[in-house]
Amino acid sequence: MRRVREILRYRFEQGLGHKAISLRVGAAPSTVRATLRRAASAGLAWPLGADVDDARLEAALYHPAGTKTGHRRCPEPDWAEVHRELKRKHVTLQIIWDEYIARHRDGYRYSRFCDLYRGWAAKLPVTMRQSHAAGDKLFVDYAGDTIPVVVDRLTGKLRQAHIFVAVLGASSLSYAEASWSETLPDWIAAHVNAMTAFGGAPALFVPDNAKVAVIKACLYDPQVNRSYAAMAAHYDSAVLPTRPRRPRDKAKVEACVLIVERWLLGRLRHRIFYSLAELNAAIAAMLVDLNDHRVLRRVGQTRRQLFEAIDRPALRPLPLEPYVFAEWRLRRAGLDYHIEIERHYYSVPYRFAREQVEARITARTIELFHKGERIAAHIRGSGNGRHTTIAEHMPSAHRRFADWTIERIAREAAAIGTCTALLCERILTDRPHPEQGFRACLGIIRLVRGFGRERVEAACNRALDIGARTYGSVRSILDNRLDQTPAPPQAAEQSIVHPNIRGSRYYH
Numbered sequence: 284m285r286r287v288r289e290i291l292r293y294r295f296e297q298g299l300g301h302k303a304i305s306l307r308v309g310a311a312p313s314t315v316r317a318t319l320r321r322a323a324s325a326g327l328a329w330p331l332g333a334d335v336d337d338a339r340l341e342a343a344l345y346h347p348a349g350t351k352t353g354h355r356r357c358p359e360p361d362w363a364e365v366h367r368e369l370k371r372k373h374v375t376l377q378i379i380w381d382e383y384i385a386r387h388r389d390g391y392r393y394s395r396f397c398d399l400y401r402g403w404a405a406k407l408p409v410t411m412r413q414s415h416a417a418g419d420k421l422f423v424d425y426a427g428d429t430i431p432v433v434v435d436r437l438t439g440k441l442r443q444a445h446i447f448v449a450v451l452g453a454s455s456l457s458y459a460e461a462s463w464s465e466t467l468p469d470w471i472a473a474h475v476n477a478m479t480a481f482g483g484a485p486a487l488f489v490p491d492n493a494k495v496a497v498i499k500a501c502l503y504d505p506q507v508n509r510s511y512a513a514m515a516a517h518y519d520s521a522v523l524p525t526r527p528r529r530p531r532d533k534a535k536v537e538a539c540v541l542i543v544e545r546w547l548l549g550r551l552r553h554r555i556f557y558s559l560a561e562l563n564a565a566i567a568a569m570l571v572d573l574n575d576h577r578v579l580r581r582v583g584q585t586r587r588q589l590f591e592a593i594d595r596p597a598l599r600p601l602p603l604e605p606y607v608f609a610e611w612r613l614r615r616a617g618l619d620y621h622i623e624i625e626r627h628y629y630s631v632p633y634r635f636a637r638e639q640v641e642a643r644i645t646a647r648t649i650e651l652f653h654k655g656e657r658i659a660a661h662i663r664g665s666g667n668g669r670h671t672t673i674a675e676h677m678p679s680a681h682r683r684f685a686d687w688t689i690e691r692i693a694r695e696a697a698a699i700g701t702c703t704a705l706l707c708e709r710i711l712t713d714r715p716h717p718e719q720g721f722r723a724c725l726g727i728i729r730l731v732r733g734f735g736r737e738r739v740e741a742a743c744n745r746a747l748d749i750g751a752r753t754y755g756s757v758r759s760i761l762d763n764r765l766d767q768t769p770a771p772p773q774a775a776e777q778s779i780v781h782p783n784i785r786g787s788r789y790y791h
Contacts, residue, residue, distance in 0.1 A: 284477050285381075287318055287322075287344065287477065288311075288340075289308045290310075290315055290318050290739065291302055291322060291327070291329050291331070292309070292329065293739070294319060294329075295329035295330075296329065299540065300578060301315045301316050301319075308369045318568075319388070321344045321345070322344065322429070325343040325344055327344075330480075331536075331672055332374070333663070335619045337547070351646060353763075357387035357389055357390045358387070358398075359770070360390075360391075360399075361532050362399075362403040362404075363377065363581060363582050365379055365400055366400075366582070366684060367584075367589065367593060370416060371597075373594060376396070376397055376400065380397075385653065389609060394513065397680070399746065400583070406581075407737065413429065415455060415594070416450075416452070416487055416597075417451070417453045417454075417593045417594050417597035418483070418486065418594050418595075418596075418599070419452055419487060419597075420451070420485055420486070420523075421453040421477070421481075421486045421487070421488050421489065422449065422450050422451075422483040423448070423449045423474065423477075423490050424448055424488045424490065424540055425445055425446065425447055425465050425493075425540075426445070426447075426540050426543055426544055426548070426550055426555055427540070427544070428446070429444055429445055430443070430444045430446065430548065430551065430562060431443055431444075431556075432557070432558070432559060432562055433554045434557075435557060435559045436557060441674045442489070444462065444463060444556075444559060444562055445463070445464060445465050445469075445498075446461055446543060446548070446566075447459065447461075447469075447473035447477075449473075449474070449477040451481070451594050453587050453591075453593045453594050453597075453601075454586055454589035454590040454594040455589065456481070456581070456586045456587065456589070457586065458476075458477045458480050458481070459528060459541070459543050459547060459566050459571065460477070460563060460566065461474065461559055461562045462559070462561050463559065465495060465661065466495065467510060467610075470496070470511070471514050471606070471608045472608065473604050473634060474514060475514070475606055476670035478487060479601070479605065481590075481595075481598060482592075482598065482601070483599055483600060483601060483603060484518035484598060485520060485598065485599070485602075486520055486521070487520060487521055487522070488520060488523070489523050489525060490522070490524055490525070491524065491525050491650060492505065492524055495508065495511075496508055496522070496524065496526050501701060502525070505524045509611050510608065510609055510610060511608075513609065514606045514608075518599065518602065519599050519600065519602075519725075521632075525588055539570065546569065547569045549564060551566075551570060553593070567573050567765045574586040574587045574590075582621025607645050607646070607647075608646075609642055609643045609644060610643075610644045611643055612624070613639060613640075613641060613642075614639070614640055614641075614642050614651075615638070615639045615640070616631050616635050616636050616637060616638055616639075616640060617636070617637075618636055618637065619636075620632070620635065620636040621672070622640060624642055624649060625666045626666035626668055627664040627666050627667065627668040627670075627671065628669070628671065629649050629659065629677060630659065630661075630670070630672040630673050630677075631651055631653075631659045632658055632676045633676060633678050634657065635653055635658060638653060639653075640652060640653050641653075641659070644663070644726075645663070646663070646664045647662065648660060648662060649662075649663050649665055651681045659673065660678065663780060664681035674690050678791065692707055692721070692724045692728070693707065695696070695718075696724065696727075698742055699728065699736050699739055699743075700739075700740030700743070700745040702740050702741075702743040702788065703721070703739060703740055703743040705747060706727070706743040706746055706757075707724040707753075709718075709752060710723050710727075711750050713752055723753060723754040726754040727739070727743070727754055727757050728759075730742075730757065730758065734761050738761060738766055739757075739761070741766035742757050742760040742761045742765075742766040744756060744766075745760050746760060
């Protein structure tokens with residue numbers, strides 16, 4: 284208003300023209316002309332009275348902001364419908380106005396149409412001032428309050444259940460689920476269940492900076508939990524954490540948490556639940572009432588109606604298989620090219636011995652990665668201290684040895700002869716553990732390569748006669764050609780038979 288007063292003073296006190304006044308006040312001549320015309324229409328005289336302040340001067344010269352300047356015969360646009368349409372992808376006010384003016388030729392011009400819509404949108408509740416595109420963001424969080432659940436009917440022992448809350452940005456369709464904890468497995472499982480309930484996946488997940496979602500909070504480059512990021516990638520989505528200590532970045536879910544605490548927890552406060560499934564069934568029934576029957580003010584539709592019209596067409600299709608929760612751990616392969624996970628050992632290709640690998644652990648599988656490349660996959664075993672080994676992971680020498688079993692040794696020995704089979708059987712029986720006799724039997728069987736089946740069979744017969752139970756004894760018999768010499772005459776058997784009495788045959 285200072286410039287208006289200057290224009291009036293130059294005009295009525297000094298009698299200057301429009302161009303001269305415009306040079307002095309820094310305004311266009313057309314502006315000076317319009318201001319003087321408005322002053323004449325308002326009946327203002329110079330000098331202005333002492334009671335004419337800037338507010339009164341503005342009210343006298345200009346119409347109040349936001350009021351209509353003329354009468355329109357066309358009906359008022361449905362601003363709630365305009366607001367809903369703007370949430371759709373690629374829809375702008377220009378497009379909506381083109382459709383509006385095509386139906387009503389004498390309707391508002393584009394600038395007036397935009398002004399009226401913005402005036403209507405400014406009156407929306409605070410929680411709706413953020414603009415969210417259809418299918419763009421899913422806001423997630425945990426409710427601050429918990430629900431007690433009876434876990435033992437006899438003792439009445441209670442356990443607190445935590446409430447996971449998710450809400451879509453455009454339609455405000457809400458989802459809630461109870462879990463025993465806020466740990467990573469429950470966090471991931473709740474996300475998977477929420478997307479199953481929605482029938483699609485959003486473009487972005489928006490959590491706060493809780494440790495379960497963000498390893499290191501940072502305004503510019505937050506580090507998202509690897510399992511959480513893998514879950515989002517499985518659904519062709521991404522994770523966008525809010526700024527640290529900025530709860531208004533996720534005002535949608537903050538408001539939804541408040542609604543859940545009042546709409547659900549308040550109504551369930553007098554009920555007693557005896558299982559998590561029973562609690563989740565009650566929550567699901569309350570959500571149907573919240574989403575399908577409660578009409579949003581200023582919009583005139585339910586959350587379900589908005590979801591079907593706006594969010595559902597824009598959500599990404601779900602993959603064929605839901606995401607399976609997995610943990611990542613660093614392990615180093617030992618000299619035996621195995622890594623240990625919860626007291627069970629899994630093999631990797633032998634060339635990765637002593638190398639550090641990453642283990643992706645699910646409830647059923649173990650996947651091993653080296654520098655981003657998957658090098659092994661196993662069915663998860665129990666923590667019994669045993670080994671799970673794939674033959675292709677072993678060196679050729681180890682593989683040939685590992686292929687031998689008790690059954691194969693017995694079969695190969697029997698192919699040589701009855702004495703060889705009997706000697707191998709006794710070697711395996713005499714050892715505290717059968718595997719301790721593998722190498723001795725394997726060595727005896729391989730003697731066929733150098734000495735032939737007949738000589739090995741004869742040497743085993745001689746070893747049985749003298750009570751020998753080692754590979755070295757059989758090899759010595761063959762090297763000294765004792766298998767080709769007749770056996771010494773048998774001495775008369777002693778009359779006393781006792782396990783501690785060896786007899787003369789032992790010393791031959």
